[in-house]
Amino acid sequence: MKRKHCLKFSALGLLVSGSLLASSVSADQAPIQILGINDFHGALSTTGSAYMPEGRISGTGSAAVLSTYLNKAENDFLTANPNGHSLRVQAGDMVGASPANSGLLQDEPTIRVLNAMGFDYGTLGNHEFDEGLPEFYRILNGLAPSPGQFYDIVHTYPREASQQKTVIANVIDKATGTIPYGWSPYAVEDVDVNGQTVKIGFIGIVTTEIPSLVLKQHHEGYQFLDEAETIATYSKQLREQGVHAIIVLAHVPSTSEGDVASGEAADMMARVATIDPSHSVDVVFAGHNHVYTNGLAGNTRIVQSIAQGKAYTDVRGILDTETKDFVSTPTATVTATAPGVEKDPVIQAIVNEADSIVATVTQAKIGTAASSDDITRDINEFKESPVGNLITTGQLEIARKEGYNVDFALTNNGGIRSDLIVGDDKSITWGAAQAVQPFGNILQIVELTGQQIYDALNQQYDESERYFLQMSGLKYIYTDADNPTPENPYKVYKAYKADGTELDPSATYTVVINDFLYGGGDSFSALTGGRLVGAIQPDTEVFVSYIKGLEAAGQPVTAGITGVKTYKSAAQIAAEQTTEEEVEIPFESQRLEDSTLPEGTEKVVTKGVNGKVKVVKDATGKEISRTVLVEPVTEVIHVGTKKATKPEQQTTEDQLPPAKKGKKKVILPATGESASILLTVLGLGGLVAVLALVLRRKKK
Structure with missing residues (x-):
């Protein structure tokens, strides 16, 4: 792709707008334009916001407006480049998840619209598998359905076969080992350049995430090959055939910032370059995540034009007859299909016809809203939406009316395809409800353990929160992951039933989920382990039935944010886990020597008083802090240390009093105290007598 002649490259003149002047192209070169869309989803008359680098543009979209923009872009290009060549391509999800005027007619009006717009090449997206490839093949080829298979309006619709060339390289039928239905892995367009031919190759790729996005019975018969390896394989085959200008139609997510592509x-293209540095892929038309993209990955330009016809991509380059390649990496612009232009009358006629056919179903009033404001699917910072709450509340109620003791209802946010549109008279129609839940997924009644529910809730916070749930009957608190990363930032802390009861991981709960989720869709593998106990009507019918039930009961339809999901930081949760208690500090006695008191005596100066302290502990019982509430007072006891002073004792016989003659009368005490005194007196008398005897012996 990068083999250039210096003289030719120096002659290349690119306008700031990305268009190419005819005067800048040499005789053996020719300009090429490739107009592309992705993820149209049968949006025949859908309008909405296009989020562009310059900001939000409201009211964009609808097939007739898109066609006008495409026609003008092509006319402008060919007027400026009479020897130019213009093609139109799509990168998957043209059908499926469609509004009523296409979906009720099995998206056959969308095939007619794409034919009228002149799309040349296209690939498969995951939604082409929604009802199985056999049904998509029937639609694509304009074949009649089996009698009684769909609404009568489908059987009488003037269908036609698709005129585009379908390319898909990485889907293999397990039974045959070949690409299904004879589709080709790539196609080659011959471009005339001044009488010479330069070939452009188109390779089709679909995301290998399909097993997580599609019902099991619609994907289990196929093998999905690695995207990068497949591109490298067929890029090499094309080069061997002299095809060096290569475009990949890849239903694979992308984004960009400035002129740098990411996602x-x-x-994928980085891996292609590693496998085959000479891969020669010039442009990738991406899709699937509905995000504006226009940037480079190496020498490959990657583009994506949002979704639902709200924008289109205009890729332009110059083909060289000598190198059989683009002289440089093509440029691109992504333009929003803003309102205010004249609608393509041919396309609008097809849309009007579809509207008229489905009107008997879609325009029937089924409910009345509380206000004329639409009930939005826009999510708040916690990824909760009003219409998501309305859908799951309806599923919960209808399941209970069917006799199932259901605790919770869960649905994947990706299955909610539109706001619930409300008329100026507050009316809600069948078509408005169907546009919100267009898939018709069967609702399953499943028994799950509390742990499986916790696991499913936590799976919202892997893969950078790509997939998440809407729910009723269940609330939870989430917090920072133990080791938070952009890929896995949060974890669920605690989940509760509607009555505030905390979920028990070992208990069993009954949940209503659609069969897409029960099959592990959107990577919610935790939900596949439940035990199936029953089923009710598909989600579309249940949503319609719920709104009809409210109308019959005279209740207006209303919905809002209910705080299903609450975030608390790790610090907040740690603080909530602490405990506080008041602890008594007993007083202590302190004995002090006091020389002013006689020895052996005590005097209490201050009586002790107990203190109190507030102790804060964490969840493990470890003390975090303590605060003194009442200071303890210590009991102080003074102990005497002064010696007692006694009178001097006489030591001579002369100093002793004369003994009295005669018999002493002994009086016995009546109390123990008197007896003690008597004994003391007698003891002293005996001591004196002994001392006197000793003195006499010394004199002799």
Whole structure:
């Protein structure tokens, strides 16, 4: 792709707008334009916001407006470049998850619209598998359905076969080992350049995430090959055939900032470059995540034009007859299909016809809203939406009316395809409800353990929160992951039933989920382990039935944010886990020597008083802090240390009093105290007598 002649490259003149002047192209070169869309989803008359680098543009979209923009872009290009060549391509999800005027007619009006717009090449997205490839093949080829298979309006619709060339390289039928239905892995467009031919190759790729996005019975018969390896394989085959200008139509997510592409499509091309440095892929038309993209991954330009016809991509380059390649990496612009232009009358006629056919179903009033404001699917910072709450509340109620003792209802946010549109008279129609839940997924009644529910809730916070749930009957608190990363930032802390009861991981709960989730869709593998106990009507019918039930009961339809999901930081949770208690500090006695008191005596100066302290502990019982509430007072006891002074004792016989003659009368005490005194007196008398005897012996 990068083999250039200096003289030719120096002659290349690119306008700031990305268009190419005819005067800048040499005789053996020719300009090429490739107009592309992705993820149209049968949006025949859908309008909405396009989020562009310059900001939000409201009211964009609808098939007739998109066609006008595409026609003008092509006309402008060919007027400026009479020897130019213009093509139109799509990168998957043209059908499926469609509004009523396409979906009720099995998206056959969308095939007619794409034919009228002149799309040349296209690939498969995950939604082409929604009802199985056999049904998509029937639609694509304009074949009649089996009698009684769909609404009568489908059987009488003037269908036609698709005129585009379908390319898909990485889907293999397990039974045959070949690409299904004879589709080709790539196609080659011959471009005339001044009488010479330069070939452009188109390779089709679909995301290998399909087993997580599609019902099991619609994907289990196929093998999905690695995107990068497949591109490298067929790029090499094309080069061997002299095809060096290569475009990949890849239903793979992408994004960009400035002129740098990122995301899975950029990662895919980095792996392609590693496998085959000479891969020669010039442009990737990406899709699937509905995000504006226009940037480079190496020497490959990656583009994506949001979704639902709200924008289109205009890729332009110059083909060289000598190198059989683009002279440089093509440029691109992504333009929003803003309102205010004249609608393509041919396309609008097809849309009007579809509207008229489905009107008997779609325009029937089924409910009345509390206000004329639409009930939005826009999510708040916790990824909760009003219409998501309305859908799951309806599923919960209808399941209970069917006799199932259901605790919770869960649905994947990706299955909610539109706001619930409300008329100026507050009316809600069947078509408005169907646009919100267009898939018709069967609702399963499943028994799950509390742990499986915790695991499913936690799976919202892997893969950078790509997939998440809407729910009723269940609330939870989430917090920072133990080791938070952009890929896995949060974890669920505690989940509760509607009555505030905390979920028991070992208990069993009954949940209503659609069969897509029960099959592990959107990577919620935790939900596959439940025990199936029953089923009710598909989600579309249940949503319609719920709104009809409210209308019959005279209740207006209303919904809002209910605080299903609450975030608390790790610090907040740690603080909530602490405990506080008041602890008594007993007083202590302190004995002090006091020389002013006689020896052996005590005097209490201050009586002791107990203190109190507030102790804060964490969840493990470890003390975090303590605060003194009442200071303890210590009991102080003074102990005497002064010696007692006694009178001097006489030591001579002369100093002793004369003994009295005669018999002493002994009086016995009546109390123990008197007896003690008597004994003391007698003891002293005996001592004196002994001393006197000793003195006499010394004199002799």
